[in-house]
Amino acid sequence: KAGVTQTPRYLIKTRGQQVTLSCSPISGHRSVSWYQQTPGQGLQFLFEYFSETQRNKGNFPGRFSGRQFSNSRSEMNVSTLELGDSALYLCASSLGTSGSRGTQYFGPGTRLTVL
Amino acid sequence: SQELEQSPQSLIVQEGKNLTINCTSSKTLYGLYWYKQKYGEGLIFLMMLQKGGEEKSHEKITAKLDEKKQQSSLHITASQPSHAGIYLCGADIGAGNNRKLIWGLGTSLAVNP
Numbered sequence: 451k452a453g454v455t456q457t458p459r460y461l462i463k464t465r466g467q468q469v470t471l472s473c474s475p476i477s478g479h480r481s482v483s484w485y486q487q488t489p490g491q492g493l494q495f496l497f498e499y500f501s502e503t504q505r506n507k508g509n510f511p512g513r514f515s516g517r518q519f520s521n522s523r524s525e526m527n528v529s530t531l532e533l534g535d536s537a538l539y540l541c542a543s544s545l546g547t548s549g550s551r552g553t554q555y556f557g558p559g560t561r562l563t564v565l
Numbered sequence: 566s567q568e569l570e571q572s573p574q575s576l577i578v579q580e581g582k583n584l585t586i587n588c589t590s591s592k593t594l595y596g597l598y599w600y601k602q603k604y605g606e607g608l609i610f611l612m613m614l615q616k617g618g619e620e621k622s623h624e625k626i627t628a629k630l631d632e633k634k635q636q637s638s639l640h641i642t643a644s645q646p647s648h649a650g651i652y653l654c655g656a657d658i659g660a661g662n663n664r665k666l667i668w669g670l671g672t673s674l675a676v677n678p
Contacts, residue, residue: 454607456607492668492669492670492671493653493655493668495665495666495668506665538605540607540608542608551666553598553610553613554598554610554655554666555610556600556607556608556609556610557607558606558607559605559606559607561605
């Protein structure tokens with residue numbers, strides 16, 4: 451089975467721009483979570499989607515948004531980029547049920563640099 | 566302070582030596598996950614522990630869950646350069662609708678040949 455894929459792998463943007471990152475989960479997985487990882491803060495939870503619905507949301511400003519499509523693929527969008535948004539963005543998929551998430555499997559990440 | 570503390574923060578060992586990494590929660594654990602990450606890459610799932618006293622092994626890596634201490638340990642036997650990387654623990658805390666997944670800051674492991 452193919453693993454979780456994320457595109458693009460690397461991205462350079464300037465302050466004020468917006469960016470969209472894409473994640474394709476493992477086939478059959480219905481739950482997708484997004485994380486931001488920085489050296490100082492570690493892994494910070496952004497949001498979780500299950501069957502096209504946002505199930506959980508972390509403590510990030512409204513500039514960070516996401517969605518999930520009917521094929522379970524997910525996108526996250528960051529508008530009005532700030533220097534502090536530079537980070538590795540990780541997507542994780544799991545089988546998921548209406549009541550639980552299950553073990554998460556991570557993609558390789560998208561390295562975003564904001565200049 | 567962190568809800569999930571990992572220790573040590575970093576570790577340098579000689580190839581062939583054994584080592585242990587600890588992950589301690591300030592809240593009741595409902596599940597504990599161990600992952601390994603190479604710098605700048607995604608996390609690779611190692612194992613998941615759910616029951617107190619549970620112990621799992623994968624190749625030379627063994628993880629145990631001490632439910633009473635709300636702690637898990639990851640032990641590597643006869644370390645090799647391929648074991649180098651960042652080890653992260655994640656934990657399910659909270660019950661029912663309050664359940665959430667929290668993460669430690671990671672332990673960076675270097676293995677000298």
